[in-house]
Amino acid sequence: MSQDSNSAHVVLEIDLTLEEARRRASVMEALEADWNPLEAMRGEEEAYDLLYSGLDERQQEIYDMLVAAEVLPRRRPGHAAA
Known part of the structure; x- marks a missing residue:
């Protein structure tokens, strides 16, 4: 976390790589x-x-x-509503 010296805004950076890996692992674990x-x-x-x-x-x-x-989405031939 850092603060921009020209404003009162705080820059917040979060790396979600690990959390995304956990989420994907949980999904795969939940699948039969x-x-x-x-x-x-x-x-x-x-x-x-x-x-x-x-x-x-x-x-x-x-x-x-x-x-x-x-x-x-447009349905491909044979899959359009009739």
Whole structure:
């Protein structure tokens, strides 16, 4: 910690490298031994497919506006709301 001689502000610097390493180790420890990241990603894709499927006309308009505004990512072919 240091103080800027030209102002009353105090410069505070914190190195979070060790804390980030601890956080990552805790996450890995919490995961089950048979956790499969590819399977988890496939499950997320399936959830998005369900979430954005079967939209009525107004919902589809809103979805399209959100995609155009880049609030939601554009789904790749075969994964767009229908």
